[in-house]
Amino acid sequence: xxxxxxxxxxxxxxxxxxxxxxVDGNYGINENPVRVAGVGFVDALIEAPLEGNFTISRDMxxxxxxxxxxxxxxxTYDEDYVSGVILYDNxxxxxxxxxxxxxxxxxxxxxxxxxxxxxxxxxFGELGQYVLSExxxxxxxxxxxYPFNGDYVYFTxxxxxxxxxxxxxxxxxxxxxxxxxxxxxxxxSETSRLVENGDVLGLGKNAFEIDSSYQNVIVxxxxxxxxxxxxxxxxxxxxxxxxxxSDFSYSRAINMTPIYAIPKGTESDWxxxxxxxxxxxxxxxxxxxxxxxxxxxxxxxxxxxxxRQIKDRIQSAPKSNVVxxxxxxxxxxxxxxxxxxxxxxxxxSINASIEGEMSISLTYKxxxxxxxxxx
Amino acid sequence: xxxxxxxxxxxxVTIGSKDLLVRSANLSISPDLQVERVYGKLNKDLxxxxxxxVKFAPTGGVRGQLxxxxxxxxxxxSEGNTNNISRxxxxxxxxxxRPIHTNVVGRYAFNHMYLRSFGFTMxxxxxINATAKYDIYGSIEKTVDKRFVYxxxxxxxxxxxxxxxxxxAVSADTMAGRFEITNLSYSIMVDRKIHSHIRxxxxxxxxxxxxxxxxxxxxxESIEAxxxxxxxxxxxxxxxxxxxxxxxxxxxxxxxxxxxxxYSLEGDQIAKFSCKxxxxxxxxxxxxxxxxxxxxxxxxxxx
Numbered sequence: 001x002x003x004x005x006x007x008x009x010x011x012x013x014x015x016x017x018x019x020x021x022x023v024d025g026n027y028g029i030n031e032n033p034v035r036v037a038g039v040g041f042v043d044a045l046i047e048a049p050l051e052g053n054f055t056i057s058r059d060m061x062x063x064x065x066x067x068x069x070x071x072x073x074x075x076t077y078d079e080d081y082v083s084g085v086i087l088y089d090n091x092x093x094x095x096x097x098x099x100x101x102x103x104x105x106x107x108x109x110x111x112x113x114x115x116x117x118x119x120x121x122x123x124f125g126e127l128g129q130y131v132l133s134e135x136x137x138x139x140x141x142x143x144x145x146y147p148f149n150g151d152y153v154y155f156t157x158x159x160x161x162x163x164x165x166x167x168x169x170x171x172x173x174x175x176x177x178x179x180x181x182x183x184x185x186x187x188x189s190e191t192s193r194l195v196e197n198g199d200v201l202g203l204g205k206n207a208f209e210i211d212s213s214y215q216n217v218i219v220x221x222x223x224x225x226x227x228x229x230x231x232x233x234x235x236x237x238x239x240x241x242x243x244x245x246s247d248f249s250y251s252r253a254i255n256m257t258p259i260y261a262i263p264k265g266t267e268s269d270w271x272x273x274x275x276x277x278x279x280x281x282x283x284x285x286x287x288x289x290x291x292x293x294x295x296x297x298x299x300x301x302x303x304x305x306x307x308r309q310i311k312d313r314i315q316s317a318p319k320s321n322v323v324x325x326x327x328x329x330x331x332x333x334x335x336x337x338x339x340x341x342x343x344x345x346x347x348x349s350i351n352a353s354i355e356g357e358m359s360i361s362l363t364y365k366x367x368x369x370x371x372x373x374x375x
Numbered sequence: 376x377x378x379x380x381x382x383x384x385x386x387x388v389t390i391g392s393k394d395l396l397v398r399s400a401n402l403s404i405s406p407d408l409q410v411e412r413v414y415g416k417l418n419k420d421l422x423x424x425x426x427x428x429v430k431f432a433p434t435g436g437v438r439g440q441l442x443x444x445x446x447x448x449x450x451x452x453s454e455g456n457t458n459n460i461s462r463x464x465x466x467x468x469x470x471x472x473r474p475i476h477t478n479v480v481g482r483y484a485f486n487h488m489y490l491r492s493f494g495f496t497m498x499x500x501x502x503i504n505a506t507a508k509y510d511i512y513g514s515i516e517k518t519v520d521k522r523f524v525y526x527x528x529x530x531x532x533x534x535x536x537x538x539x540x541x542x543x544a545v546s547a548d549t550m551a552g553r554f555e556i557t558n559l560s561y562s563i564m565v566d567r568k569i570h571s572h573i574r575x576x577x578x579x580x581x582x583x584x585x586x587x588x589x590x591x592x593x594x595x596e597s598i599e600a601x602x603x604x605x606x607x608x609x610x611x612x613x614x615x616x617x618x619x620x621x622x623x624x625x626x627x628x629x630x631x632x633x634x635x636x637x638y639s640l641e642g643d644q645i646a647k648f649s650c651k652x653x654x655x656x657x658x659x660x661x662x663x664x665x666x667x668x669x670x671x672x673x674x675x676x677x678x
Binding site for chain 1 (some may be wrong): 383384385386387388396398409417445446481497498499500501502521522523524525528530532533534535536537539555556557558559562565634636638640641642643647650664665666
């Protein structure tokens with residue numbers, strides 16, 4: 001079965017996103033080939049934790065629900081995790097994550113277009129199917145050996161071994177009352193097996209089925225739909241008056257360092273033959289590397305503006321505040337604003353061609369800090 | 376057909392007849408030579424005697440070292456007892472002083488080897504890499520290069536192995552609120568002493584082989600273990616005895632300990648290592664672009 005382009009929903013932090021044009025989700029594991037003397041290549045083994053990336057491209061058709069600021073005016077996504085899921089198959093299936101961090105946020109627009117928002121999310125830890133869902137593991141009633149004609153029913157392990165744990169599960173299995181949690185399910189082999197001449201059933205994953213529901217993933221009301229156009233977008237710069245703007249882009253790149261720790265357990269875990277109590281498969285901390293660089297670029301049709309003398313600029317190195325205001329074209333209600341505080345003009349370029357009007361592009365760069373804002 | 380230079384894939388490393396999964400090996404053998412100079416003829420320019428080189432004189436037997444970096448596999452240590460490392464890496468109180476024979480590194484074989492140190496490092500999501508260092512007495516012999524087929528492939532890995540620290544028997548989490556270890560390394564070292572009997576090596580027959588004179592006994596003088604961790608917190612209230620003094624009594628506090636529990640990637644238990652003693656040192660460092668890291672070392676005197 002395939003899923004058409006109108007059958008998916010993209011949910012971030014409990015909001016269904018509107019205006020989504022494209023979503024790319026991927027995850028990967030780094031392997032390192034192991035070589036030993038006298039043998040050569042032995043195996044390729046995991047050497048880094050699982051990480052994923054999501055890239056979401058959308059048209060700005062409402063206030064961006066991802067944009068939230070704290071009491072100090074800092075974007076919360078700089079430090080907070082975001083969760084999300086791509087829902088499909090009537091919201092019965094999903095590809096989700098719980099610990100994502102925005103690694104790049106950008107907005108761009110040209111005259112005659114709706115602004116585009118691109119969001120890159122770096123995902124740590126849990127990622128994939130059933131993540132964020134309410135999952136129930138049920139007995140697969142269509143399984144061939146349900147109920148079982150033999151005498152003993154046990155669980156299997158990942159290697160397919162039938163684990164005689166001293167407790168015969170046949171009564172619960174036949175009665176349909178056998179329950180199993182996520183951790184136990186994860187340790188089962190993919191398929192069930194019969195041993196001891198068919199007298200013992202080892203339950204694998206195919207003896208169960210998973211019922212998942214994403215009903216409670218969407219917990220926030222979507223902001224009202226609003227459309228900006230070129231008449232409702234304005235850019236303010238502190239130190240001069242702008243001529244007509246033909247395009248702009250705004251982006252923030254957030255570098256981060258995940259910190260991983262070795263699993264944490266005790267001697268009793270060892271004595272019990274079990275694994276560590278805290279497996280530490282996810283980073284215990286993700287540090288944002290400050291400063292966060294903000295890049296603002298816009299192109300003006302030349303009218304009043306003249307390129308400044310570079311020697312003056314180098315000596316004074318002035319800083320400005322650049323504010324991009326985006327409003328609803330119909331009601332003039334505010335939609336989104338993107339501000340570069342104390343950004344510095346780092347480059348100017350002029351373009352003249354036979355195909356259009358003369359234009360000047362200005363590029364500003366600013367730095368957002370954790371403490372003590374740049375002045 | 377054998378190539379002039381030994382290929383990595385063709386040069387197995389065997390210690391005590393056991394093939395190890397070695398990632399790197401460094402074998403060195405050298406004689407112990409002393410330069411002998413004497414006063415020579417009269418040098419009129421100097422108005423005195425010049426010194427003349429006479430010969431290199433051996434002052435001891437041929438001696439070497441082997442350092443290996445290897446993978447800990449489920450069959451590396453003694454079978455049937457996950458907490459008992461085999462004699463190849465045995466450093467424990469009452470350990471055997473007998474040498475390890477039948478050792479091969481690539482195209483060279485040798486005997487009379489003694490373990491000097493053993494250690495490993497555990498990091499998140501990384502293979503556990505072990506190191507061992509041996510002293511060798513006697514010379515080496517040429518042999519043919521060999522490969523081997525391993526039966527077990529179940530390596531100790533940081534994904535499922537874990538560690539814990541107790542400061543004066545107090546759980547590190549209790550001490551620090553939340554204690555996370557980002558790196559753990561274990562090392563155990565033995566200090567040995569060579570004993571050579573007078574006249575044992577005087578018979579001319581010892582010169583019929585390159586190995587020459589060998590020590591009569593290589594005794595174990597001292598054994599010390601050390602476990603170092605990189606973590607998020609230091610041990611506060613560290614007193615002059617190397618204990619975590621969590622009460623008003625400095626006496627009667629238990630030793631601190633760091634334990635490492637080695638599991639394979641498949642989740643099988645491989646070995647447990649402990650270091651129980653005093654907090655030898657601790658430090659904290661923080662640098663640009665990184666977070667604060669503490670280093671804590673617990674040292675145990677076994678012998």
